[in-house]
Amino acid sequence: MRDEQQLLELCKYVVTHAEKKGVSDIEVLARYSSALNVDLELGEISSVNQNMGVQIAIRLYIEKRMGSAFTNIATNAACDDAVEMAIAAAKTVDPDPDWVALPEPGKYSEIKGAWQDSVLEIEPGKVVGFLAQLSKDLAQAEEGLIPAYGNWGTDFEYKAYANSNGIEIAERSTDSYAVAQAVAKTETGMTPGVFAYDVDRGTDIDSESVVKDISETIRICKTAVEGKTGKFQVLMHPFVYGQLMQYTLVESIKGDNVARGKSKIGDKMGEKIAPDFLSIYDDGRNPEFLNSSVFDDEGRPRQRTPIIENGILRSFLWDTYWANKMGVSSTGNASRNMRRGLVEISPSTIYIEPGKRSFEDIISGVDYGYYIRGVQGAHSSNPESGDFSVVGNPAILIEKGELKGTVHGLMVSGNIFDLLNQIIEIAKDPIPLIGLTAPQILFGDVSIISKD
Amino acid sequence: MLDKLEKAIDTGQPLGASYVEIRGESGFIEFIQMDDGRINALTQRLEQGIAVRVLVDGAWGFVSSGNPDTAEDAVKSACSMAKSAASSRKEPIKLADTKTFQETITSTAKRDPRDVDIEEKVQYMKNLTKHISDYDERISAITVKVRTSSGKKFLVTSEGTQIEQHGSLVWVYPWVTGKENARLSAARYEEASTNEGWEFFDRFATPEYIGDKVAEKVKLQLEGVPAKGGSFPCVCGPRVIGVLAHEALGHLAEADLTIQSAFGGKRGEVVAAEGVNMIDDGTLKGILGTSKYDDEGVPTSRVEIIKDSVLTELMTNREYASKIDQRTTGNARAESYLYPPIIRMRNTFFEPGEFNREELFEGIEFGYYCSDFRGGQAQMNASFQVGIQEAYEIVNGELGRPVTDLSISGIATDSLFKIEGIAKGPFPWEQGRCGKGQEAFIAAGGPDVRFAKGGITFGGKD
Structure with missing residues (x-):
């Protein structure tokens, strides 16, 4: 998927296609996301994972009867099939007398800083390095602390929406996060698991605060x-x-x-x-x-x-x-x-x-x-x-x-x-x-x- | 799809992969929600996808994709991902040896949910809604959710395993609200089957059966008295002892969690009162967590977690079986192609004992009988909490008044030693779901079990 505008074009196509099929009220929400994340288990990097995919959700009304459908294939043909499924579903349910209309357009304004190029530029090896360092810092911050789990990831998402009332809108966003959970052995057993995390729209993760928060809590929990x-x-x-x-x-x-x-x-x-x-x-x-x-x-x-x-x-x-x-x-x-x-x-x-x-x-x-x-x-x-x-x-x-x-x-x-x-x-x-x-x-x- | 996976599997070894595993899925999935008789969602979808996992230089790389045509590229990406992790590891990940299998497993469903008309499904939900509504005039809101699926799962590994499994799911979940003056209450119930198709709703989980179960709980909540706070002797019924087996103890015995849990280093030690046996068994015919193979292609098995009061076996996947030098138990499960397999329970239960049920209540001047739960959560220090949505007082050895919402808690490793009696079998199963970052369909159960005072703490208000 090239960008959010390409996703919006697909949403608009679906609306037009459904209208040609005689559907007067239809909406389409589409998301494309790409996620890279690294797992930590018991102080060791265990896996590097990548998930990419598109999700397209369609909801339509025919004479106040609602039908919906989903596809994870971003092609016109797959969306055509999904529209057919939603129409078939709508024909089987009772009319909803309380349904009035799909949403109308409103006034939209940008969320500043929602997209940060730095997230797309980060390499898997670098994320591995960040998480390995977080694990090391945790282990050194408090005696006996075991970095049980951790995850450091980056995501970006394109999101687009179109409906038969004229809403046609798209946006994009990025984020990064680091989460860690630690325990420590005590004389009688184990401390509770203590976790902390930090998130950012870009790549500016404050891992020091995560380490401080967890290690200080673990220190108290050892008693x-x-x-x-x-x-x-x-x-x-x-x-x-x-x-x-x-x-x-x-x-x-x-x-x-x-x-x-x-x-x-x-x-x-x-x-x-x-x-x-x-x-x-x-x-x-x-x-x-x-x-x-x-x-x-x-x-x-x-x-x-x-x-x-x-x-x-x-x-x-x-x-x-x-x-x-x-x-x-x-x-x-x-x-x-x-x-x-x-x-x-x-x-x-x-x-x-x-x-x-x-x-x-x-x-x-x-x-x-x-x-x-x-x-x-x-x-x-x-x-x-x-x-x-x-x-x-x-x-x-x-x-x-x-x-x-x-x-x-x-x-x-x-x-x-x-x-x-x-x-x-x-x-x-x-x-x-x-x-x-x-x-x-x-x-x-x-x-x-x-x-x- | 199998052809595409087979072709892609060879891509990994030239790139340094010592193990390549590709799972594929292709199927029909449906979700319907009815709120007070109104359809709020009715979504059918055909979805396919692949999950590639490779082991390179002792580290995992995992890539999922909704497009099976990209399997070869996904293997290459996964190898690249794994290589980026490998240099940071002190100890390379190793996999326990396992036999390879080539098999096609057919579905046991008689009425494939894909072939059942939507009208019939909607009518089932209408009937359920009406039955609940008619049960008590104080019932004020009813949400019914139904999920079905039907499709194929594929597993191909570089070691030669090739498994094709055809299966289905039917699941129903009502959430019901009751109102009397300013007093509001709620209860839920769920049943599911991966063994039967839509006939499960015709034969067993009928609108009448499900409706009575959930509506009665709401009624009892409205009529119940508040629970006292503190520790009391209690008897836990099959649904609650099942969730204790799962939440409080089962998670501690998942090998990936055990090392850092209160069960860590205790294999071979006595961890429970005399006569306690707790099992996870993925081979029980017709139970929700049953499957012939897990998502690594390992046959499922009976895992004797606590045998004669001794912590005996842990649930493993291939990685942890190697790490802790234990056999593979067939507990690696993935919710879908979007996730890698991790260690999960299947059907977890306390084995029946030797007491008559009535004997368990004898001598309790005041205590509680916990009959049904709403959610539970465990922590690695063995602390557990279970929300109770159906309970009764026990007064002088007899069941008394119903009790409103409360929760129970304890330190599982302590509570096990407070078990005073376990009833004879058989027992009904609770069919449910577990969340460990991914959803898994599981079952849990056991006979009535009595705990002495000090075993379970009640979080009541009085």
Whole structure:
């Protein structure tokens, strides 16, 4: 695939072809991606991998009957076949009276820096060298540390969308990433696995911060301490509450769940659901966020949407179908599972406004509590009720303002909507993760169950 | 496709490859999602692709492509990739020896999902939706997902293995929401078969069977009482003991993870209470994780992970079998041509014991019976968590009130010593999926198993 414009030409061809077949409402999303990544296992480079491929997803409506199809072959003939399959599918389903129309064009603007030539210029051997050095640095940073897994990769993607309402748009993007996970043997067994990563649109990966983050956490985790059952202050890394939110709060702000009565806060628009100092946005346009893009997976412009502002619920997230049904506008949050043909609502990047004090200052004020840096089982939370019951791992005991050691098998339970109101303080430095940029947060009165 | 793969396999050796493996796939894949009776996705696709893996100078190179015509180029690229990694290795990767096989395996499906009309599939989903909806008036939202596939997989290696396997998948997954005043709850259920075709839905996973299973769980959630937090004696039913076998213990016994896990260096040691046997078996007829060969062409087998309380065998692929000097067990699996094969479980279970089921409840003044789960996750320090979507109190040795959402956790290596009794068999299997960077269809199970207080921690709210 030469570039994103060639991909757009294919999308336009499919729209025209389907229209000639009598289909009045059709959309095509196509992606071409090329990924190079290197695997590390137990301190040794194990494999260099390359994946290249095209994905073309078609969705069409015939008299309000929806059909979809997929092909991974970027030829007119293969797309013709896919259109036939989508038409055949549409003819078998009942009309959807709630379907209104495919998306209309919007105002689009470039994401600065989304494409970096340096990513395409990097050789596999160089990536191997970067990861080997990361592994070496990790092993030297802390005695007994085993770099269990690592992966360093570079990707580029062309993306194009066209539909029968006149949207014809394409974009391209690059990224690089490095992720590592390490463990260390202890007197009684093994530390929890501790991982960290860094990402960049270009090739500027801060491996030093990955090494520092992992090795400092492993150092603390090598000391095992006892925990206590009760209600305590708990400081959570965004890895942790980000996952809890993903499976509970985020589900409740998706427009389809609101419309289907599956959201516990579906009737709370404009109401206060969190402390005054909490503001949460979904931002699909900030160039510093890796998920930012010109348009979503149905060609609508990405935007910045306030979810909670000063504690007040301000907006839900919408794609075109559910926005039309509910009489609101798309917020540019359509996400498409290409091979399944499923269009769902997903946040771009959740951004939580930072507070004033540093992470270290907040810890120094905790007399007894826990710092949870990783979590097990967030996906088993109940997205409808918001209830969660998970294991903090690593869970680090804080006593008199100091990190004392790791507590094995520490359970944390509660309800996400209660937890919002248990926020005591938000740290001042946002940590950039994929899909979430936010600082550590201190919660009060969190239910902790420590293993007997 | 086989011709193209055979031709490309010879490209690697002149470029220094000591081993070349090409997997090919060609098939029909379908996904349908129905939300409250509305079709939200109905996608059929014909997809093909190849995965090339080569070993050059002791390092792997892997290339995947959606175009089988590019197989020769893919082998060349993979060799180039592997060479770039080789210089950094201290120890070259070696593969355990294995026999080579040439075989064509035919599908056992009676009703190939490709040949079943879409109308029949949509009607099945409508019937399931209606059955769930009619079960209880508090049921407020129903999503039903169906996946099917039918196609051929090919494996050709430079050692002479040539396997062509015809197979299929049928899978159903309802997610149901219940609402009573401000109280919301949810439950899910899934069944799947790689042994049967669409007849699996006619014969076993009927709308009535699946509908009753999931709707009852939602009802119990709405009527349940909150769980207490802390450690209690408990009995885990087949679906929960299965997920413990898989999540809490099975992953620790995958050789690529064992070395850095709490099972590391413990082969030959007693790791569980007396009478505990835990197995992974890829040869069980009709079970979801069963296959004749793995994705490296190694025959699947019965792996006695814990035998008579002793950690005995680990699950391996060819690389790790060589590394830890153990036999190959046929556990190398790849989700599709987009991924290289890695060590995965198949059908993982606790073997039945000698207790009558009623005996397991005797003497428990207060505890829990855990009947069904929703997700679980393990860590290398043996810490596990399992979300429980169906549980009951045990009061004075009798099953009591249902309990709302909770999760259980523990340190698996400690919990194994807290097993006090294992019921007699047989037991029903839980057919599910596992994510380890790639999706794999697996089964898990076991009979009712009793844990003493201190074995399992309950993450309740009270």
